[in-house]
Amino acid sequence: MLQKVLQALEETQGPVSLDELSRQLELDVGVLEGMIDFWVRKGKLKDSRLAACAGGCGNCNPGAQGCTFDRGRPRSITLT
Amino acid sequence: MTSFALTPSLRMTYASPIEVELTRLSEALGHCPDLVARYPMRWLAIQLLEGDTLLQAEVERLGGSVASEALAASRMRLETHYGEDLDVAMVDQRYRFVHDLAAQALTRPKTPSLTMSDRVDRIVTNRWLGIPIFLGLMWVVFKLTTDVAAPFVDWIDAVLTGPVSHWITSLLSITGLSGGWLESLLIDGVIAGVGGVLVFIPVLFSLYFALAILEDSGYMARSAFVMDRLMHRLGLHGKSFLPMVVGFGCSVPAIYATRTLENERDRILTGLLVPFMSCSARLPVYVLVAAIFFPTMAGLVIFGLYLTGILVAIGLGMLLKRTLFGNELPTPFVIELPPYRLPTLRNIWHQMWERTSAFLQHAWTIILGTSMVVWLLLALPVSGEGSFADTDVDQSAFAAVSGVMTPVFAPLGFGSWETSGALLTGFVAKEVVVSTMIQVYNVPGAEEEEVGATTIGEDLLAIGGGFLSATGDALKALPSIIGINLAAEEDEQAPDGLTGAIRQGFDASSGGHGALAALAFLVFVLLYTPCMVAVAAARQEFGSRWMWVSIIGQFVIAWLAALIVFQGGRFFL
Amino acid sequence: MADLTIALAGNPNVGKSTLFNALTGRHQHVGNWPGKTVAKQEGKLMIEGKHLTIIDLPGTYSLSAHSPEEEIARNFIVCGRPDAVVNVLDAANLERNLYLSAQILETGVPMILVLNMTDVATARGLQIHPEVLSTRLGIPVITMAASRGQGLGELKRLLATIARTPREAMLGSSVCA
Numbered sequence: 001m002l003q004k005v006l007q008a009l010e011e012t013q014g015p016v017s018l019d020e021l022s023r024q025l026e027l028d029v030g031v032l033e034g035m036i037d038f039w040v041r042k043g044k045l046k047d048s049r050l051a052a053c054a055g056g057c058g059n060c061n062p063g064a065q066g067c068t069f070d071r072g073r074p075r076s077i078t079l080t
Numbered sequence: 081m082t083s084f085a086l087t088p089s090l091r092m093t094y095a096s097p098i099e100v101e102l103t104r105l106s107e108a109l110g111h112c113p114d115l116v117a118r119y120p121m122r123w124l125a126i127q128l129l130e131g132d133t134l135l136q137a138e139v140e141r142l143g144g145s146v147a148s149e150a151l152a153a154s155r156m157r158l159e160t161h162y163g164e165d166l167d168v169a170m171v172d173q174r175y176r177f178v179h180d181l182a183a184q185a186l187t188r189p190k191t192p193s194l195t196m197s198d199r200v201d202r203i204v205t206n207r208w209l210g211i212p213i214f215l216g217l218m219w220v221v222f223k224l225t226t227d228v229a230a231p232f233v234d235w236i237d238a239v240l241t242g243p244v245s246h247w248i249t250s251l252l253s254i255t256g257l258s259g260g261w262l263e264s265l266l267i268d269g270v271i272a273g274v275g276g277v278l279v280f281i282p283v284l285f286s287l288y289f290a291l292a293i294l295e296d297s298g299y300m301a302r303s304a305f306v307m308d309r310l311m312h313r314l315g316l317h318g319k320s321f322l323p324m325v326v327g328f329g330c331s332v333p334a335i336y337a338t339r340t341l342e343n344e345r346d347r348i349l350t351g352l353l354v355p356f357m358s359c360s361a362r363l364p365v366y367v368l369v370a371a372i373f374f375p376t377m378a379g380l381v382i383f384g385l386y387l388t389g390i391l392v393a394i395g396l397g398m399l400l401k402r403t404l405f406g407n408e409l410p411t412p413f414v415i416e417l418p419p420y421r422l423p424t425l426r427n428i429w430h431q432m433w434e435r436t437s438a439f440l441q442h443a444w445t446i447i448l449g450t451s452m453v454v455w456l457l458l459a460l461p462v463s464g465e466g467s468f469a470d471t472d473v474d475q476s477a478f479a480a481v482s483g484v485m486t487p488v489f490a491p492l493g494f495g496s497w498e499t500s501g502a503l504l505t506g507f508v509a510k511e512v513v514v515s516t517m518i519q520v521y522n523v524p525g526a527e528e529e530e531v532g533a534t535t536i537g538e539d540l541l542a543i544g545g546g547f548l549s550a551t552g553d554a555l556k557a558l559p560s561i562i563g564i565n566l567a568a569e570e571d572e573q574a575p576d577g578l579t580g581a582i583r584q585g586f587d588a589s590s591g592g593h594g595a596l597a598a599l600a601f602l603v604f605v606l607l608y609t610p611c612m613v614a615v616a617a618a619r620q621e622f623g624s625r626w627m628w629v630s631i632i633g634q635f636v637i638a639w640l641a642a643l644i645v646f647q648g649g650r651f652f653l
Numbered sequence: 654m655a656d657l658t659i660a661l662a663g664n665p666n667v668g669k670s671t672l673f674n675a676l677t678g679r680h681q682h683v684g685n686w687p688g689k690t691v692a693k694q695e696g697k698l699m700i701e702g703k704h705l706t707i708i709d710l711p712g713t714y715s716l717s718a719h720s721p722e723e724e725i726a727r728n729f730i731v732c733g734r735p736d737a738v739v740n741v742l743d744a745a746n747l748e749r750n751l752y753l754s755a756q757i758l759e760t761g762v763p764m765i766l767v768l769n770m771t772d773v774a775t776a777r778g779l780q781i782h783p784e785v786l787s788t789r790l791g792i793p794v795i796t797m798a799a800s801r802g803q804g805l806g807e808l809k810r811l812l813a814t815i816a817r818t819p820r821e822a823m824l825g826s827s828v829c830a
């Protein structure tokens with residue numbers, strides 16, 4: 001089941017939403033999220049939230065929750 | 081009442097090689113009383129095989145070498161079956177167990193009911209409707225930022241040039257310092273410069289308000305998704321629009337946001353394109369210039385500029401992808417579309433405040449500093465018979481320095497030392513373009529409509545009254561966003577000092593095509609280097625070679641685009 | 654008789670604190686986003702003359718310690734020697750929630766499954782069969798809508814039976830670091 005997630009990602013064309021992927025794999029979105037988290041910890045997938053604004057924000061006043069301008073960016077997951 | 085056994089009767093079994101080792105390992109660990117006293121043995125064995133480092137350290141500490149050796153041996157034997165991926169196998173088996181369990185305990189509806197979110201998504205992320213909806217919303221955003229904010233801009237402007245300037249002058253005359261260079265510095269440097277930018281805070285406030293609503297409601301994620309799908313169809317690497325969405329706020333975090341792209345080439349390419357997204361600091365320039373030259377369609381002009389930024393980024397991206405950056409396959413990615421929700425006032429307020437205060441912080445440092453340097457250069461006479469702080473601006477050092485650049489801008493219709501100077505300081509930060517323009521076009525005496533001495537009380541009353549009427553005007557402007565025009569067409573006001581000076585300046589440098597030159601100027605402001613900080617960020621992320629590519633490339637593109645607008649426009653008009 | 658300790662465990666944002674408040678009359682922070690409870694909280698409850706100590710744990714997706722909150726939850730379940738773990742699940746997201754249940758099962762600790770948010774599950778057209786879970790796993794399973802007070806009575810009755818049938822003493826009583 002876990003491998004299917006990686007495979008599906010390798011085969012997709014262009015961006016897919018989490019919902020689309022979960023329908024394609026016939027998995028609950030919640031389950032898919034759990035599996036993605038596992039692969040992120042294993043280093044096979046990369047989660048944009050964990051890499052966000054690591055370089056600082058320059059003039060845009062990094063607040064407690066990171067860069068104020070960066071928060072609008074949706075989370076995305078890619079193969080590494 | 082029946083009493084249940086709470087201790088589970090079923091536990092999941094792993095594949096047999098793992099089960100064999102689990103039994104062996106828990107038996108071996110069972111010889112360490114310290115471990116037995118603390119942990120359930122089977123659970124401990126499972127966690128250890130799964131590779132839990134915390135527990136492994138525990139076992140080494142409490143169980144000593146016997147336990148660690150047993151663990152290492154079990155791992156070794158399992159490696160022949162699973163290689164490095166023992167943990168993957170175990171987690172996978174657990175997922176299967178749970179999947180089977182859920183399949184038995186749960187009957188899902190045959191046709192899953194569509195949630196509200198799903199239904200909205202079908203429309204908003206629709207292949208054909210997605211982009212028109214995105215553009216429509218953008219249009220509303222810029223109508224909102226210009227029309228609703230405009231009355232407040234006028235109000236702050238009136239407060240700063242009226243009461244505040246009076247107060248400073250009176251204060252200086254009380255202390256006996258009036259008329260000297262200090263007054264000039266405060267009024268022409270600080271108030272005209274920093275104040276000139278502060279005037280636009282209502283514009284930024286409403287932009288941040290609109291952005292906060294789009295983000296908080298969950299729409300922003302959809303727009304990035306829709307745009308990225310478009311980019312993908314155009315043969316561009318996916319995922320690059322995600323940093324670009326950030327670029328509408330500020331280019332700097334957008335450049336850092338390219339870190340989420342894996343491929344080095346994609347990262348650099350996106351980093352080169354991100355600055356074309358119109359950042360919020362450019363908005364005051366658009367508002368100032370558009371209000372002077374295109375008062376009835378400022379919203380349209382600004383919308384057009386934002387759109388131009390996106391189109392240039394996409395067009396250039398396609399071009400570079402076909403040439404410099406090779407045509408490799410785009411990396412696929414999954415995007416999380418958060419559920420739609422009603423934005424909370426608290427969140428929106430928080431974001432507006434945080435972003436506006438970031439801007440204010442900027443005003444006190446970079447803008448103040450640049451305004452003072454510009455004032456100093458404007459005060460220094462290099463020719464003519466003026467003396468310090470009392471010279472004709474045409475004969476100032478600033479005019480001399482900026483004059484060097486004017487031939488470059490002449491074909492674009494804005495080859496005057498004033499605009500060249502504003503664009504020059506604009507390298508530092510885009511807000512500064514506004515402050516410099518106000519400083520250089522500052523017509524001495526024109527602003528001072530001596531209305532006689534006013535008391536502080538009268539001033540405060542006027543400030544309060546002004547705010548109320550501004551609020552009224554803003555409310556009246558709201559319906560116009562959807563096309564209803566309540567406010568009576570404002571009769572063309574006699575241009576005040578600044579407006580008149582700027583108009584004359586553009587008319588003179590363009591041979592009478594002032595509006596065209598102004599449009600070319602705005603396009604140039606849109607496309608050239610956003611600010612020093614963005615340059616520094618580009619250097620840190622991509623190295624100085626790419627930083628120079630970015631600076632020069634942006635300048636050339638901005639110049640060409642402005643040329644097309646001005647010369648092309650002149651040809652057709 | 655000594656107090657019995659009951660721990661509330663489950664994924665983030667499934668209604669553990671809502672249930673905790675309903676049981677103990679305390680006012681733990683409840684809200685609709687994950688990660689509100691960050692340290693374990695204690696409350697008291699008396700059923701049929703028996704004293705119960707209820708522990709509200711931070712939400713966790715697994716028993717592997719990936720974050721400080723997860724570590725707190727894991728340490729208490731594994732080493733805190735609770736007399737029972739009440740595993741609260743979001744019935745509308747059953748499969749993901751059962752992953753943690755599978756891990757708690759592996760510890761061998763006595764447990765009760767509470768399928769919470771049944772109102773949401775029903776609204777989504779999901780049909781839950783608690784009896785299947787109960788027979789497959791051999792533990793009691795209760796359906797609940799904690800925010801509406803549904804299922805609370807049943808859980809309390811069940812907790813009372815634990816009080817009447819204390820388990821034999823555990824091997825040790827030490828709490829791991």
Ligand SMILES: Nc1nc2c(ncn2[C@@H]2O[C@H](COP(=O)(O)OP(=O)(O)OP(=O)(O)O)[C@@H](O)[C@H]2O)c(=O)[nH]1
Binds near residue numbers: 667685690771
């Ligand atoms: N519809 C519905 N909502 C519920 C139910 N139980 C709890 N909620 C809501 O779910 C949200 C989360 O509840 P909490 O009790 O804070 O969840 P928690 O498990 O303690 O969350 P963390 O401490 O963050 O792990 C709150 O908004 C509750 O009002 C229920 O049975 N039905």
Ligand SMILES: [Mg+2]
Binds near residue numbers: 670671689709
């Ligand atoms: Mg809680």
